[in-house]
Amino acid sequence: MTLSAELRSIDCTSCGAGLNVLGGGRVTTHVCPYCGTLLDANDDYRALKSFGELQRPASAFKLGDRGRLFGVEFTVIGTLGYEEHWNGEVWAWTEHQVYSETHGYGWLNFENGHVTFSRRVRTDAWISTYQVEHSEHRPSASCGDETYRYYETTDAVISFAEGEFTWQPEPGQRTQTISALGNTGMLDFSQEETEREIYLTTYVPAKDIADGFGIELPPPLQKNHPLKPARTWAHRKFVGAVSGLFGAMLLILGLILSLNPGEQLVSRVFDINADLPATVDFEITNDQGLVVIELDSDVVDGWAGIDFLLTDPDGNPRFEIGRTSDYYSGRDGDGKWTEDGSHAAIRFRPGEKTGPYQLEIDIEEAGFWKDGISRTLLRSEFPEVVRQISVSVSQAQTSGVPAYFAAALFFVLSFVTLALPAILHQRRWAGSDWDDED
Numbered sequence: 001m002t003l004s005a006e007l008r009s010i011d012c013t014s015c016g017a018g019l020n021v022l023g024g025g026r027v028t029t030h031v032c033p034y035c036g037t038l039l040d041a042n043d044d045y046r047a048l049k050s051f052g053e054l055q056r057p058a059s060a061f062k063l064g065d066r067g068r069l070f071g072v073e074f075t076v077i078g079t080l081g082y083e084e085h086w087n088g089e090v091w092a093w094t095e096h097q098v099y100s101e102t103h104g105y106g107w108l109n110f111e112n113g114h115v116t117f118s119r120r121v122r123t124d125a126w127i128s129t130y131q132v133e134h135s136e137h138r139p140s141a142s143c144g145d146e147t148y149r150y151y152e153t154t155d156a157v158i159s160f161a162e163g164e165f166t167w168q169p170e171p172g173q174r175t176q177t178i179s180a181l182g183n184t185g186m187l188d189f190s191q192e193e194t195e196r197e198i199y200l201t202t203y204v205p206a207k208d209i210a211d212g213f214g215i216e217l218p219p220p221l222q223k224n225h226p227l228k229p230a231r232t233w234a235h236r237k238f239v240g241a242v243s244g245l246f247g248a249m250l251l252i253l254g255l256i257l258s259l260n261p262g263e264q265l266v267s268r269v270f271d272i273n274a275d276l277p278a279t280v281d282f283e284i285t286n287d288q289g290l291v292v293i294e295l296d297s298d299v300v301d302g303w304a305g306i307d308f309l310l311t312d313p314d315g316n317p318r319f320e321i322g323r324t325s326d327y328y329s330g331r332d333g334d335g336k337w338t339e340d341g342s343h344a345a346i347r348f349r350p351g352e353k354t355g356p357y358q359l360e361i362d363i364e365e366a367g368f369w370k371d372g373i374s375r376t377l378l379r380s381e382f383p384e385v386v387r388q389i390s391v392s393v394s395q396a397q398t399s400g401v402p403a404y405f406a407a408a409l410f411f412v413l414s415f416v417t418l419a420l421p422a423i424l425h426q427r428r429w430a431g432s433d434w435d436d437e438d
Helices: 128-132 206-213 234-259 380-385 401-418 420-431
Strands: 009-011 016-021 030-031 037-040 046-050 066-070 072-086 088-100 104-111 115-122 138-144 146-165 174-181 187-190 196-204 264-272 279-284 290-295 302-311 317-332 335-341 344-348 355-370 375-376 388-399
Touching: 016 115, 016 420, 030 088, 066 206, 088 146, 104 196, 104 375, 128 146, 128 174, 146 420, 264 279, 279 388, 290 302, 290 317, 317 344, 355 380, 355 388, 401 420
Parallel strands: none
Antiparallel strands: 009 016, 030 037, 030 146, 037 046, 066 072, 072 088, 072 146, 088 104, 104 115, 115 196, 138 146, 146 174, 174 187, 187 196, 264 388, 279 355, 290 344, 290 388, 302 317, 302 355, 317 335, 355 375
């Protein structure tokens, strides 16, 4: 990354500083990096005007940097800083004019750690400001075999300039550019007073900059860029289809397992006043599968807190747990409504402890909620909201929950892999200023 020994130099006609002449014969303007004076390259570098002392924009490149891109050697000959102001926000980026002795001129653009390359193209494609402002649908233009759809309009001003250019930049000069995004590049349309300019812009990976210029780019401030190629996965469709198939198979398996009622050991109905607290004895003979204790109640417009204490064959408490049974109903502007939580279940694995178990059942508390009023009842008042509860115990029951969980994971994997192109497409277009609702 050194200056070519064959490049000649001049002295700035304003401050006398020595300046390297890096560009070719089409250079018309040279901005002195020391004093900011704009020099006319076609008139013995006569001083035209001064940019003054301006703050140099952030960039990974500087004047004289040389490197290879797309198999072509380029030299950085000019630097322009741009700013766009809108709604209190400021966007800033840097554009470098580059020159190749064999391929002419182009631009290296540096913004938020990303680098793009622009070359002027000759095409009849065009998107005008009028189209953008009056079209009901996103405007588009074709160039070569690719279609480019409107992405954004940029109104920027030149905030900095130094080096050589094939045109004459002015301090504070305003430029409006309409950009259209395609699959592999972006077309930039700008209307000058006397001519139209169209540039084709493509993304330059950080590795290409490192290999071609020997410059390590800083980590990008924004990971996404509309031109940045998305990583492709050769087996995406296969993985998505197989994951969806596995998910369907696991869903069916879960349904089969969930439909297995197991073997019922006991079923009892208890009257709140006459029977509780109560004790239920049952014997577990199968240590495979789940033991399920199911609870139902006739609770109405209230709730009941029911406690269970299970003792194993050794006389030790297996667990003590509570379940709430509730039921509410009413009417509102949408009609009748109900909230039914009168059913509850407790599941556990017996392990190797088969034999006689004992289940103690009692209602700890009950209450009601109606018309915005909540009240906890005395035990003698429990029948106001619940009169009976039924308890059943089954063994060797299978659960479809693990299969459902695995099916959900496979369905998510299938969706993500198959929907990846749509997700990446949406991310590419996230920065567009086009609103389809307008």
